[in-house]
Amino acid sequence: xxxxxxxxxxxxxxxxxxxxxxxxxxxxxxxxxxxxxxxxxxxxxxxxxxxxxxxxxxxxxxxxxxxxxxxxxxxxxxxxxxxxxxxxxxxxxxxxxxxxxxxxxxxxxxxxxxxxxxxxxxxxxxxxxxxxxxxxxxxxxxxxxxxxxxxxxxxxxxxxxxxxxxxxxxxxxxxxxxxxxxxxxxxxxxxxxxxxxxxxxxxxxxxxxxxxxxxxxxxxxxxxxxxxxxxxxxxxx
Amino acid sequence: xxxxxxxxxxxxxxxxxxxxxxxxxxxxxxxxxxxxxxxxxxxxxxxxxxxxxxxxxxxxxxxxxxxxxxxxxxxxxxxxxxxxxxxxxxxxxxxxxxxxxxxxxxxxxxxxxxxxxxxxxxxxxxxxxxxxxxxxxxxxxxxxxxxxxxxxxxxxxxxxxxxxxxxxxxxxxxxxxxxxxxxxxxxxxxxxxxxxxxxxxxxxxxxxxxxxxxxxxxxxxxxxxxxxxxxxxxxxxxxxxxxxxxxxxxxxxxxxxxxxxxxx
Ligand SMILES: Nc1ncnc2c1ncn2[C@@H]1O[C@H](COP(=O)(O)OP(=O)(O)OP(=O)(O)O)[C@@H](O)[C@H]1O
Ligand SMILES: [Mg+2]
Numbered sequence: 001x002x003x004x005x006x007x008x009x010x011x012x013x014x015x016x017x018x019x020x021x022x023x024x025x026x027x028x029x030x031x032x033x034x035x036x037x038x039x040x041x042x043x044x045x046x047x048x049x050x051x052x053x054x055x056x057x058x059x060x061x062x063x064x065x066x067x068x069x070x071x072x073x074x075x076x077x078x079x080x081x082x083x084x085x086x087x088x089x090x091x092x093x094x095x096x097x098x099x100x101x102x103x104x105x106x107x108x109x110x111x112x113x114x115x116x117x118x119x120x121x122x123x124x125x126x127x128x129x130x131x132x133x134x135x136x137x138x139x140x141x142x143x144x145x146x147x148x149x150x151x152x153x154x155x156x157x158x159x160x161x162x163x164x165x166x167x168x169x170x171x172x173x174x175x176x177x178x179x180x181x182x183x184x185x186x187x188x189x190x191x192x193x194x195x196x197x198x199x200x201x202x203x204x205x206x207x208x209x210x211x212x213x214x215x216x217x218x219x220x221x222x223x224x225x226x227x228x229x230x231x232x233x234x235x236x237x
Numbered sequence: 238x239x240x241x242x243x244x245x246x247x248x249x250x251x252x253x254x255x256x257x258x259x260x261x262x263x264x265x266x267x268x269x270x271x272x273x274x275x276x277x278x279x280x281x282x283x284x285x286x287x288x289x290x291x292x293x294x295x296x297x298x299x300x301x302x303x304x305x306x307x308x309x310x311x312x313x314x315x316x317x318x319x320x321x322x323x324x325x326x327x328x329x330x331x332x333x334x335x336x337x338x339x340x341x342x343x344x345x346x347x348x349x350x351x352x353x354x355x356x357x358x359x360x361x362x363x364x365x366x367x368x369x370x371x372x373x374x375x376x377x378x379x380x381x382x383x384x385x386x387x388x389x390x391x392x393x394x395x396x397x398x399x400x401x402x403x404x405x406x407x408x409x410x411x412x413x414x415x416x417x418x419x420x421x422x423x424x425x426x427x428x429x430x431x432x433x434x435x436x437x438x439x440x441x442x443x444x445x446x447x448x449x450x451x452x453x454x455x456x457x458x459x460x461x462x463x464x465x466x467x468x469x470x471x472x473x474x475x476x477x478x479x480x481x482x483x484x485x486x487x488x489x490x491x492x493x494x495x496x497x498x499x500x501x
Contacts, residue, residue: 056327057327135342135344136346138309138342138346139346139347139348139405139408140348141332141335142307142309142338142339142342142409143335143336143359143360143364143408143409143412144332144333144334144335144336144337144360144364144412145332145360145363145364146329146332149364153363154348154350157350158350
């Protein structure tokens, strides 16, 4: 009897998910979009901050260190609040975004997630720089390379192998962190979960499993991509 | 100007009279590492085509002196000029000037992720923006000259220390520098590899390259140097021709130092 009931529930859950699969996929797509854009931006920003922190100009070093220190020690939720609430108050509202069909909440979430993640990316890249013997950079400078060339042509390529594993963890953490965007009205996987649970609490397990699987697939994909990259790098050396 | 092709410095010559115009000039150069006064009022003028060997006890500031000349170490006061130009503080000007000063390190410092050929070609292509085909030809000629052309496609880690150091010399020469700095180029090498590197350096000296060489290899100093500069405690204590310096050192510090390195 109980068995049959739970069996019915499971069937009901699957049916429910099938019925709602578009909403689920929309949520998944939202998480993918958010993570992908924030991933790219945080990498660029992280590279810049890491370069600032090893630059010969003291002001840049201080600015880079301050950036890292600030975002590393601020809870992500506060960073989200800062962008979604404070930015509009000081007049940054991305009014143009609506015109081209972009959700401003999404833009704020991208900014929050990428600035927050950038300081961890910067830390990983900087410790990668430090893993390269100083003689390599000195030889590059002695040949007449500028600071940028030294980083780009000599230090970064050699740091890459050390940097990839911590970067992978960071992007995985970022995908999971993107769930906070839900509180700021961004359509993504966790928002799908909350909305579904609110409307159909009877399918809690099915909803939970579907969303968890969604996150797991995304993070496994990131792991796989990084493993592949690591193996490629190992071969070319 | 005397011809450079004669065997050099086998007879005592007056160092002040050697060769061409001043190329590298240090005037009242001072440098501190914290409380340590590593370079104290250094005055040194190296002429075009001259080969200067810098010698002295450990910690006397030889490496630091070498490194200030292409500003891998900034100085606190004084001036350093290379062919009349004061070393710029930072940025593109400094990079350009550095590209005219070749440097060879004790630990080779070949770019570990690049092949031997790429190591030699990277500077001319990226810094000088030269055409790859032209650079390749020059790089192969240089590798042939230092005797490692057959290793061109290997990575540095696959070469012996002596081979790596010869590649490092080729890498510096590829920039067609006005002067070459060597900081103890053979002291990280196994004994049987020292000569293959010194031979390359001797032939370079014979070709008229201006060289500043930190080394304790007296054979090389006698064979190739016009002048020996003896440093102790951050000062230039004495300078003379190799023959004079090694047979008849004037200062007590130099006598003491030579007796130590000669008796071990
Ligand atoms: N980056 C640095 N920071 C602090 N002190 C330094 C630094 N580099 C060198 N020194 C110190 O400066 C002094 C001179 O060093 P330098 O390397 O120029 O000596 P050296 O004559 O080349 O000695 P060696 O024969 O051992 O190579 C030493 O006492 C050394 O400990
Ligand atoms: Mg030294």
